[in-house]
Amino acid sequence: MKTIIENVSRRRFLVGAGGFVVAAQLLPAKAFAEMHADYQTGAAAMPHGVVTDPHVFVAIAPDGLVTIIAARAEMGTGAARTTLPMIVADELDADWSRVRIEQSPGNEEKYGNQDTDGSRSVRHFIQPMRHIGASVRRMLEIAAARHWGVDDGDVEAADHEIVNRKTGEKLGYGDVAAEAMALPAPAADQVRLKTPEQFRYIGKGTIKPVDQMDIITGKAVYGIDARLPDMKFAVIARPPVFGGKMASYDAADAMKVPGVEKIVVIEGTPAPAKFQPLGGVAVIASNTWAAMNGRDALKITWDDGPHAGYDSAAFRAEMEETARKPGVVLRDDGDAEKALASAAKVVTGEYYLPHVAHAAMEPVTATASFADGKLAVWAPVQSPGGTRDELAKRLALKPEDVTVHTTLLGGGFGRKSKCDYAIEAALLSREMGAPVKVIWSREDDIQHDYFHTVSVERIDAGLDQSGKVVAWRHRSVAPTILSIFAPDPKHEAPFEQGMGLVDNPFDIANLRCENGAAEAHTRIGWFRSVSNIPHAFAVQTMADEIAAAAGRDPKDMLLELIGPSRIVDPRKSVKNFWNYGDPVEVYPIDTARLRGVVELVAAKSDWGKGLPPRHGLGIAVHRSFLTYVATVVEAAVDEQGKLAVPRVWTAVDAGFVANPERIHSQMEGAAVMGYALARYGEITFKNGRAEQGNFDSYKVTRIDESPAETQVFIVEHGIDVPSSGIGEPGIPPFAPALCNAIFAATGKRIRHLPIGDQLST
Amino acid sequence: MLTLSVNGQRQSFDGDPSMPLLWYLRDELGLTGTKFGCGIAECGACTVHVDGDAVRACITPMGGVADRTVTTIEGLSTDGSHPVQKAWYALNVPQCGYCQAGQIMQAAALLATNKTPSEAQIHEAMAGNICRCGCYQRITAAVKAAATGA
Numbered sequence: 001m002k003t004i005i006e007n008v009s010r011r012r013f014l015v016g017a018g019g020f021v022v023a024a025q026l027l028p029a030k031a032f033a034e035m036h037a038d039y040q041t042g043a044a045a046m047p048h049g050v051v052t053d054p055h056v057f058v059a060i061a062p063d064g065l066v067t068i069i070a071a072r073a074e075m076g077t078g079a080a081r082t083t084l085p086m087i088v089a090d091e092l093d094a095d096w097s098r099v100r101i102e103q104s105p106g107n108e109e110k111y112g113n114q115d116t117d118g119s120r121s122v123r124h125f126i127q128p129m130r131h132i133g134a135s136v137r138r139m140l141e142i143a144a145a146r147h148w149g150v151d152d153g154d155v156e157a158a159d160h161e162i163v164n165r166k167t168g169e170k171l172g173y174g175d176v177a178a179e180a181m182a183l184p185a186p187a188a189d190q191v192r193l194k195t196p197e198q199f200r201y202i203g204k205g206t207i208k209p210v211d212q213m214d215i216i217t218g219k220a221v222y223g224i225d226a227r228l229p230d231m232k233f234a235v236i237a238r239p240p241v242f243g244g245k246m247a248s249y250d251a252a253d254a255m256k257v258p259g260v261e262k263i264v265v266i267e268g269t270p271a272p273a274k275f276q277p278l279g280g281v282a283v284i285a286s287n288t289w290a291a292m293n294g295r296d297a298l299k300i301t302w303d304d305g306p307h308a309g310y311d312s313a314a315f316r317a318e319m320e321e322t323a324r325k326p327g328v329v330l331r332d333d334g335d336a337e338k339a340l341a342s343a344a345k346v347v348t349g350e351y352y353l354p355h356v357a358h359a360a361m362e363p364v365t366a367t368a369s370f371a372d373g374k375l376a377v378w379a380p381v382q383s384p385g386g387t388r389d390e391l392a393k394r395l396a397l398k399p400e401d402v403t404v405h406t407t408l409l410g411g412g413f414g415r416k417s418k419c420d421y422a423i424e425a426a427l428l429s430r431e432m433g434a435p436v437k438v439i440w441s442r443e444d445d446i447q448h449d450y451f452h453t454v455s456v457e458r459i460d461a462g463l464d465q466s467g468k469v470v471a472w473r474h475r476s477v478a479p480t481i482l483s484i485f486a487p488d489p490k491h492e493a494p495f496e497q498g499m500g501l502v503d504n505p506f507d508i509a510n511l512r513c514e515n516g517a518a519e520a521h522t523r524i525g526w527f528r529s530v531s532n533i534p535h536a537f538a539v540q541t542m543a544d545e546i547a548a549a550a551g552r553d554p555k556d557m558l559l560e561l562i563g564p565s566r567i568v569d570p571r572k573s574v575k576n577f578w579n580y581g582d583p584v585e586v587y588p589i590d591t592a593r594l595r596g597v598v599e600l601v602a603a604k605s606d607w608g609k610g611l612p613p614r615h616g617l618g619i620a621v622h623r624s625f626l627t628y629v630a631t632v633v634e635a636a637v638d639e640q641g642k643l644a645v646p647r648v649w650t651a652v653d654a655g656f657v658a659n660p661e662r663i664h665s666q667m668e669g670a671a672v673m674g675y676a677l678a679r680y681g682e683i684t685f686k687n688g689r690a691e692q693g694n695f696d697s698y699k700v701t702r703i704d705e706s707p708a709e710t711q712v713f714i715v716e717h718g719i720d721v722p723s724s725g726i727g728e729p730g731i732p733p734f735a736p737a738l739c740n741a742i743f744a745a746t747g748k749r750i751r752h753l754p755i756g757d758q759l760s761t
Numbered sequence: 762m763l764t765l766s767v768n769g770q771r772q773s774f775d776g777d778p779s780m781p782l783l784w785y786l787r788d789e790l791g792l793t794g795t796k797f798g799c800g801i802a803e804c805g806a807c808t809v810h811v812d813g814d815a816v817r818a819c820i821t822p823m824g825g826v827a828d829r830t831v832t833t834i835e836g837l838s839t840d841g842s843h844p845v846q847k848a849w850y851a852l853n854v855p856q857c858g859y860c861q862a863g864q865i866m867q868a869a870a871l872l873a874t875n876k877t878p879s880e881a882q883i884h885e886a887m888a889g890n891i892c893r894c895g896c897y898q899r900i901t902a903a904v905k906a907a908a909t910g911a
Contacts, residue, residue, distance in 0.1 A: 076856035076857030078856075211855075212853065212858075215862075216854075216855065217841045218795070219835075220858055222796075224793070224797060227791060287780075287789065288787070288797075361798050361804070361859040361892070362796070363798075408857070410796070410859025410860075412857075442799040442804075661853060665899075666856075668895060668896070668898050669894045669895030669896065670895070672895025673894075673895050694803060695801075695891060702888045703883075703884050703892075703901065704885065706895070
């Protein structure tokens, strides 16, 4: 099967004639960049690209209150509702206390791409938001100049006022807002962007996250909090095995539960089902509790389908066998086979990383109201525009008859990029003729996730007599996310290969990357940082294993592997190299920056210092989402094998930084989630069923074991260095740094995640 | 029919006494600040005060709160002026924010009985409240700040 991937959104996939084609909407890719003489990003090539019309994003009331539209989804990074509006406000030179944020509905024709994923928000929108703000500032100046009858070069807008430099007269933004906003957007060469020293909010980190007060007073509205008059509550019994369906059911007892009103069957969709619901039997009731009790009383016989035998332990053994044999060659520099055969020493590591579930604190949920041929949905969705399109398609409505209101997301982590739950609510509302809220229990949320893939990574490294690494062969085996979009693909897609496999930055003459076949037996989906998790774990653990084998300091070994400062361009040897959808020329793999974060974090952590017995430091570095992150973890393992993480240091190079305060919070949080992934994260399958269901069996980090102190160091750049991702890149280096620290503390090498009880046995 | 006080208002309830307080607060009173996270008292997102004690509303049946006094995040203060809320605001604790009502109610209950908790006591008291975004470092700092009034 021919696979062409030009550019990947996390939702827009089309099956084309004769093969599977990932549809990149090839809008005029350079149009925006040329128009504004900025650096080019992949934003324009995303579905519906970028909209820079200031009228779409800014409104100013007569009293001067500025409304800025947040078109992307807010799930805790602060990007959508704080940082991007703050960028507009800065270029507009608005007083932030006179700015309000309004959340847009899903509508990409109007707002441009809304897929809030891929660590793209600031990366793709810092430039458009600056231009929007500066355009409105210019429009205010033109309107004020006309008001005074002076040349528009004689007026200047600043701090919510326009000043007539000739007379000293002043007008508030609100005084000329109507005239200003009636003007067309000024030509690009008429728009003056601020110089960085003129920034009042950008780069400062002084703006409070906008929903902070609502959150701490309980007023913030998440998806689960949507309430409509006469709303019904639904829970759904879904097939416990991926690909299964309901064979028969008996709802007699369920209907006897007080409050239960109706039972509705939802049809599943044969694979590949993309974001369509799993199907099942819905219980609709007058409150959540009645619906849950009604579901408990259902008697359902399931037809488990083709994945009834999925057993994750057996599958692991199968994948390990695959990784021990040659796979499809993705990158082949030099002659790794020959170099391995003649190496003085070969170090081999085989790594296993299991499925994990997202388990955002807000389980997926949606509320829908279908009436008079029109559908309105309130939901915590990462892709509001994509959700609208999917709803229109499934309910056979015109997109203009579907409104998707994006609520706050109680965490997303990639799960809420898939809108199956919103479709469920819409189908049930249509069936009931009333608004319906679909509640997923925690067990529903974990067991019917789009799971992070499971993988086996095997690396063989060859060292010469002097201990220099002369050969590197990395075999990756993992079911692909493409499996929800295409019939039975068995290989990682370029967007998965590009996340830490074929973009290997090491300075090794003979370097080969292979990918073995693996079938998906459950729903696979994006999980914060995606394939970087297994790839970085393997590469960064192997770097430490090589150091140990060669008797070298791990940090020195890592720097030697990275080699001298240079630009690594995998396009020389990798077909369809995927650089997170952004141009390699703008966002190259720059080993100077990779070395920079390693050296910075080593200095900050006082690498090489003496530590108490059974304490150790571990280091790892990884470039993902075009951002460079190096992490040092201090691990302490007592005689009984109890693990503690007293300190974490993280150095981040994300280009120009718009909101350093929220970068700190993302990196602090990445250490906590990274710890959960490393220590506990595992979903196992038996008879096709996920064996974990709630936080008692699927453990996550708690405060009493969490890394106690995470210090974050941001590499400072000017505005000329393109901003890169922040939401995800903190995750990949954490687990290998932790496990390398455990090795330093104990001599015990962790090659399989989660760590679980490996330290006490 | 049973009666209870919720945020200072007297309420009566004549439904299923086994219904958890969580769903009564959310579905019937519309007090959605109290969150659903797990349903089995593993995550603490639904933490409220019953007669001043922090309890998990998801496993507290309505039959158990007859004649009791319930305080939710909406009743802790109307304007974010409780010392715990002020500390949370000052330190920008929340990320997604979903768990924070439960965290704040738990922290407020701790400080009501222990004005100067040690870090170990803070961790012990807060260990039942999960934050998936990973705000723990700031939660610890905010509880300390609330305790000292810093």
